[in-house]
Amino acid sequence: MPDSFHLDAVPVRLEGCSKTWPGGARALEPLDLAIHGGETIVFLGPSGCGKTTTLRLIAGLESPDPGGRVLFGDEDVTALPIERRNVGMVFQSYALFPNMTVAENVAYGLKVRKVSRGERAARVGEMLDLMHLGEFAGRRIDQLSGGQRQRVALARALVVRPRVLLLDEPLTALDAKLRDSLRLEIDRLLRTLGITAVYVTHDQGEAMALGDRIVVMARGRVAQVGTPREIYYQPADGFVADFIGTMNRLSGRVGGGRLAVGRTSLPWPAPDGPVELLVRPEDLALADGEADGHLDGRVAAAVFLGDRTRLVVEPPDGPALTVDTAGRSDLARGDRVWLRVDPARLLAVP
Amino acid sequence: MSACTGIAATRSPARSPVRSRGRPSSPAGHAPLRLAALLAPAAAVFAAFFLLPLVRLIAIGAGGAEGWGAYLATLTDPGHLDSLVSTLALSAGVTVATLAIATVAGLFLVRHRFPGHALLVALLTFPLAFPGAVIGFMVIMLAGRQGLIGTVTQALTGGRLVFAYSMAGLFLGYVYFSIPRVILTVMAAAEKLDPRLEEAARSLGAPPWRVAADVILPALKPALISAGALCFATAMGAFGTAFTLATRINVLPMTIYTEFTLQANIAAAAALSVLLGLITWAALALARSAAGGSVAAAG
Numbered sequence: 001m002p003d004s005f006h007l008d009a010v011p012v013r014l015e016g017c018s019k020t021w022p023g024g025a026r027a028l029e030p031l032d033l034a035i036h037g038g039e040t041i042v043f044l045g046p047s048g049c050g051k052t053t054t055l056r057l058i059a060g061l062e063s064p065d066p067g068g069r070v071l072f073g074d075e076d077v078t079a080l081p082i083e084r085r086n087v088g089m090v091f092q093s094y095a096l097f098p099n100m101t102v103a104e105n106v107a108y109g110l111k112v113r114k115v116s117r118g119e120r121a122a123r124v125g126e127m128l129d130l131m132h133l134g135e136f137a138g139r140r141i142d143q144l145s146g147g148q149r150q151r152v153a154l155a156r157a158l159v160v161r162p163r164v165l166l167l168d169e170p171l172t173a174l175d176a177k178l179r180d181s182l183r184l185e186i187d188r189l190l191r192t193l194g195i196t197a198v199y200v201t202h203d204q205g206e207a208m209a210l211g212d213r214i215v216v217m218a219r220g221r222v223a224q225v226g227t228p229r230e231i232y233y234q235p236a237d238g239f240v241a242d243f244i245g246t247m248n249r250l251s252g253r254v255g256g257g258r259l260a261v262g263r264t265s266l267p268w269p270a271p272d273g274p275v276e277l278l279v280r281p282e283d284l285a286l287a288d289g290e291a292d293g294h295l296d297g298r299v300a301a302a303v304f305l306g307d308r309t310r311l312v313v314e315p316p317d318g319p320a321l322t323v324d325t326a327g328r329s330d331l332a333r334g335d336r337v338w339l340r341v342d343p344a345r346l347l348a349v350p
Numbered sequence: 351m352s353a354c355t356g357i358a359a360t361r362s363p364a365r366s367p368v369r370s371r372g373r374p375s376s377p378a379g380h381a382p383l384r385l386a387a388l389l390a391p392a393a394a395v396f397a398a399f400f401l402l403p404l405v406r407l408i409a410i411g412a413g414g415a416e417g418w419g420a421y422l423a424t425l426t427d428p429g430h431l432d433s434l435v436s437t438l439a440l441s442a443g444v445t446v447a448t449l450a451i452a453t454v455a456g457l458f459l460v461r462h463r464f465p466g467h468a469l470l471v472a473l474l475t476f477p478l479a480f481p482g483a484v485i486g487f488m489v490i491m492l493a494g495r496q497g498l499i500g501t502v503t504q505a506l507t508g509g510r511l512v513f514a515y516s517m518a519g520l521f522l523g524y525v526y527f528s529i530p531r532v533i534l535t536v537m538a539a540a541e542k543l544d545p546r547l548e549e550a551a552r553s554l555g556a557p558p559w560r561v562a563a564d565v566i567l568p569a570l571k572p573a574l575i576s577a578g579a580l581c582f583a584t585a586m587g588a589f590g591t592a593f594t595l596a597t598r599i600n601v602l603p604m605t606i607y608t609e610f611t612l613q614a615n616i617a618a619a620a621a622l623s624v625l626l627g628l629i630t631w632a633a634l635a636l637a638r639s640a641a642g643g644s645v646a647a648a649g
């Protein structure tokens with residue numbers, strides 16, 4: 001890998017950035033966020049929560065409400081339009097120029113920057129090779145598959161050595177198989193280049209796989225910022241817990257240092273009163289029989305997933321629980337089961 | 351003829367079931383006949399109003415004292431050649447000016463919403479409803495001897511600026527007449543532009559003029575070519591405006607008119623007509639192949 005492929009790792013900071021549309025609707029509550037140089041940060045959240053708006057603020061396609069600031073390194077770029085920010089953009093719809101070939105698309109940013117013809121050809125060639133697109137250089141865009149188009153879009157954005165790479169749902173238009181392989185390729189690319197990248201998605205799998213850190217957003221607000229593990233194992237609130245992966249809810253009551261859930265009780269050092277507890281399906285296990293601290297219930301559904309069987313267990317009272325067990329399990333609907341729960345894995349969430 | 355049969359058939363329901371029961375076994379053998387019957391009215395109109403007069407026109411062009419030499423004379427007669435060249439120049443100028451104005455205005459109208467937007471678009475399409483004579487009349491009101499521009503320039507400079515009765519007046523009238531059509535075409539095409547393409551170009555460092563040149567204009571190109579061809583063809587053949595402004599204006603339709611009515615030089619008039627038709631047809635054909643279809647013939 002030539003040295004030229006390693007890009008500067010520019011940190012990005014958003015300070016008090018809110019966004020109100022001309023009609024008065026608030027897309028974004030005041031947001032403070034520090035993105036480290038070279039980090040891949042993923043904005044994750046349901047549709048309409050303000051992910052794209054935040055990305056466009058960083059890009060310079062939207063400006064924040066007065067008072068908000070966008071900084072690249074030490075430079076305040078708030079007043080700079082996108083064409084002077086030196087950012088790379090990749091869109092869900094590829095947005096390749098239909099009147100240009102693959103090579104011309106990739107060369108466009110260099111041409112605009114008046115890079116000499118010779119250097120242009122060399123850098124475009126390098127970039128196309130890096131993206132395994134060498135053989136497509138002369139193709140028209142409508143002769144490419146979706147995955148190839150998105151690789152061209154990546155090459156076009158990266159060849160100008162942008163300070164930040166911004167990707168807005170780049171895999172959403174692709175079918176599942178292509179999505180996985182291109183996701184791996186993007187991951188490899190971002191690690192190789194060491195570029196600061198902001199990646200927007202509504203797909204938690206993508207977010208977990210790609211993000212150094214994830215920013216979970218809900219209704220124009222940041223719900224939590226953290227590494228994929230932190231987001232998964234220590235969700236800041238019920239929204240994050242429900243949005244990421246599958247989460248079980250247990251309602252119980254604490255009394256005298258013990259927690260009562262249904263007919264079972266566990267040691268639980270907390271003030272007396274009702275509590276809401278969360279636990280992941282993989283943190284519940286099937287127990288051999290009734291014992292102190294085991295939850296009981298009946299199997300309401302057993303879904304064979306190959307590597308595991310996902311059970312839905314209905315306790316006598318309270319909401320159903322999802323439990324993952326071995327793939328070869330032969331439990332069926334109606335069977336009585338006992339569940340073992342490790343108190344250390346229970347999460348109390350505000 | 352077959353249209354009458356069709357109406358008769360639908361109007362007398364008693365007959366058609368009898369007919370269809372009478373020949374149930376050979377619907378396929380009947381098809382070419384029916385197709386011919388359906389095409390007959392169009393073919394008759396085409397022959398009666400286009401083909402026959404055209405052939406006759408071509409023949410008349412060669413029927414004068416010079417014979418087929420009349421066609422050559424359209425290009426060698428200095429008066430005629432002059433008329434041809436100035437008509438071509440005027441039409442090309444009108445086309446370029448109209449495309450430039452209409453592209454800028456059309457893009458602006460698509461991208462900016464403001465109070466009165468719909469009304470403005472409706473007003474802009476107004477000239478479509480006017481015959482050439484009315485357009486000419488409006489040019490005279492603006493730039494004629496008693497016109498607005500004359501009055502204003504006299505007040506300001508003491509000299510009266512009058513240009514309605516010349517090529518300049520004709521140019522103005524044609525541009526005014528052509529703008530609505532082109533604006534509507536540009537607006538329809540601009541609505542379909544993908545804003546992400548422009549954002550991608552900007553992210554790569556392209557300033558606004560480059561975005562226009564590299565992204566917007568290429569995307570509008572087919573629409574501009576077809577609208578431009580129509581504009582050119584219309585300007586080549588328009589007569590009413592020129593006739594209203596002055597009989598001295600040296601454009602081809604005017605020359606044909608004077609050759610025909612005043613000089614009674616019927617062969618020359620016919621030869622010039624054929625030439626005018628050929629040029630206009632060629633312009634439209636060229637545009638059609640460049641834009642990839644969908645260029646209608648001039649009205």
Ligand SMILES: Nc1ncnc2c1ncn2[C@@H]1O[C@H](COP(=O)(O)OP(=O)(O)O)[C@@H](O)[C@H]1O
Pocket residue numbers: 021022025027045046047048049050051052053054
């Ligand atoms: N240009 C705009 N004008 C007005 N409202 C907008 C505009 N763009 C987006 N919105 C609204 O702002 C909110 C956030 O949008 P967006 O950032 O695109 O969400 P996400 O990318 O998370 O799906 C949505 O309610 C959306 O309808």
Ligand SMILES: [Mg+2]
Pocket residue numbers: 048051052053
């Ligand atoms: Mg979005």
